[in-house]
Amino acid sequence: MTAEQQTVTDYNPATGAAVAELNHTDLATLPERIAKARAAQHRWAAKSFKERARHLRLMRDYIVERAEDLATIVSDSNGKTRVDALATEVLPCALACSWYGKNAGKVLAPQRRGGHLLFANKSTTVEHLPLGVVGIISPWNYPLSIPFGEITMALMAGNAVLLKVAAATPAVGRAIERILDAGELPEGLFQHIVGSGSQVATAFFENGIDKLFFTGSVPAGKTLMAQAAQTLTPVSLELGGNDPMIVLADADLERATNGAAWAGYQNAGQSCGGVERIYVEDSVHDEFVALLAKKTRALRHGPGRRDDISVDIGSLTTEGQLRTVQQHLEDALAKGARIEAQSQPVGDVEHGYFFPATLLTGVNDTMLTVCEETFGPIIAVERVTDAEQALTRANRSNLALTSSIWTRDTRKGRALAARLQTGVTTLNDHLYTHGLSEAPWGGWKESGIGRTHGPEGLLEMTNAKVINWDRLPAKRNLWWYPFDQATYRGLLNALHFAFPRGPLKWLGASLKLTPFLVRKMFSKWKVD
Incomplete structure (x- = not known):
């Protein structure tokens, strides 16, 4: 069977129904595609930031007008609820068009650099020039908002884009094509590649992609980095998290438990920046657990219906991820953990990859759900004596993407936040800064390298070039x-x-x- 004849079918993980079928891209055509992208990129880079922003506004208008359709496509392809898709996928895309369209010109404008009086005859500017053609390999947990944010950054910086979406959610890739078509871009500037992630990545490197942006697992990221080393291709890697939440004795427990339920169970727990571990000071531990257990039991998981959006939690996206979550729960229970509460099923959950929101106590660092990324709707709560013990346990992980501290004392919270070894720490909130276009996103340790979003993300899409000249004819x-x-x-x-x-x-x-x-x-x- 030739590459043109190979297809991938997108199945709704909540129902098993086929959503879409797409043809694989013939990777033998990649040299031609990249050449076409380079030609389009040269024309695109000649446009002003104001002109590029006009194209983003067209995309934003399309997103706003078709928000419900896009939310439905994401829900059907990924398994999350339509409310979830609207809040965490569609809305951030519209915000990205707006922020990058307005701010890219300021961030990437040439900068004058001053120096010592000894070099008074020298003038220096730093310019941020497009990379050329960037490759994006995106995940299935946020199949719309993650790649689209990177696409808008790349375009505003003057680049062409080749996008490979996750094999589990190709229908969302087709939806992204339609959004980009609405932007009236030069032909070839954006291209959607369908196929195996590893094969596409290899083809990208072999054909001289200028930079690769990857979001996915730590093992896959390490493999890509090793491949990139052969050609010294720069990479930006976002590789997940095992994110801690610290609840101090003076926290507003009503808000803290509401935030924990959202950040731990949202998207069926398939959020690299979601809460997985909660460390609660001893004096409020029992009250916190009781409140969170009550709210966990009130949640409903299931497929929902077209005329009913009242289901809280959808399905996991892949069968493999469901097995991982089941394994982590079995491991925790075998080592002494207790299930304090679970969500209630609504509708037919037998034919989808559903897993109940699950609150665990009695956990320890030997359990997989504590020491590894579960990436499912399991929250593990551990009692600690004080903030210092919480910090020590929170920082033990080899993953360091996000974290949160819950306290009424903002000064104390900010001081503790500075000591948490994560790329993002929020006070009295969690799992929303990925939706802030202005805030850089990325982590430390094995959570990856590089940043997306914000000025830092725009800079990742450019090459810095120094131009220096003499003021006087020496x-x-x-x-x-x-x-x-x-x-x-x-x-x-x-x-x-x-x-x-x-x-x-x-x-x-x-x-x-x-x-x-x-x-x-x-x-x-x-x-x-």
């Missing part, structure tokens, strides 16, 4: 040939002028340096 620099005793003494006087050990030393160095500079820089080099 013949030579101070350190140029010929070398002689005068040059040596001149350099010493320049050093004492720049870093004097008192006003008299500075004055003496100045008087000796000035005539030498004039002679060295503005007279001809007399060669016999």
Whole structure:
């Protein structure tokens, strides 16, 4: 079977029904596709930021007008509820079009750099130029908002984009194509590639992609980084988290339990920035658990219906992920954990990849759900004596994406936040900063390298270029040939002028340096 004849079928993980069927991209055509993208990118890079923003506004208008359709496509393809899809997928896409369209020009404008008085004759600017053609390989947990945010950053920075969406959610890739079509971009500037993630990544590297942006698992990220090393292709990797939540004794427990339920169970727990571990100070532990258990039992998981959006939690997206979550729960229970509460099924949950929202207590660091990323609707709560013990346990993980601290004392919370080893820490909230276009997103340790979103994300889409020139028409620099005793003494006087050990030393160095500079820089080099 040829590549053109191979297809991938998108199945609704909540019902098993087929959603869409797409043809695989023939990777033999990738050189031609990249050449086409490069030609389009040259024309696109010549446009002003204002002109590029106009195309993003067209995309934003399309997203707003077809918000319900897009939410339904995401829900059918990924398994999350339509409310979830609207809040965490569609809305952030519209916000991204707006923020990057308005701010990219300011962030990426040439910057003047000042220097020392010794280099007063030199002027320097730093310009941020497009990379060229960037590749994006995106995950299935947020199949619309993750790649689309990166696409908008890439476009506003002047790049062309080749997108490979997750094999589990190809219908969302087709929806992204329609959004980009609405933007009236130059032909070939954006292209959607369908196929195996590993094969597409290899083809990207072999055909000279200028940078790869990948969101996925730690093992896959390490494999891609090793491949990228062969060609020194730059990569940006977001590889997940095992994110802690710290609840102090003075926290508003009503808000804290509401936030824990949202950040732990949203998207069936398939959020790399979602809560997985909660450390609660001893004096409020039992009250916190009782409140969260009550709210967990009130949640409903199931497929929902087209005319009913009252289901809280949808299905997991893949059968493999369901098995992982089941394994983590079985491991925890075998090692002494207790189920305090679970959500209630609504409708037919037998034919989908459903797993109840589950609250665990009696956990410890030997359990998979504590020491690894579960990526499912399981929250593990652990009692701690104080904030210091909570910090120590929170920082043990090899993953360091996000974290949160819950307290009424903002000053104390910010001080503790500075000691948490994560790329993002929020106070009295969790799992929303990915939707803030202005805030950089990324983690430490094995959570990845590089950043997306915000000014930092825009800069990741560019090459920094320094341009330096002389203000005056000097013949030579101070350190140029010929070398002689005068040059040596001149350099010493320049050093004492720049870093004097008192006003008299500075004055003496100045008087000796000035005539030498004039002679060295503005007279001809007399060669016999």
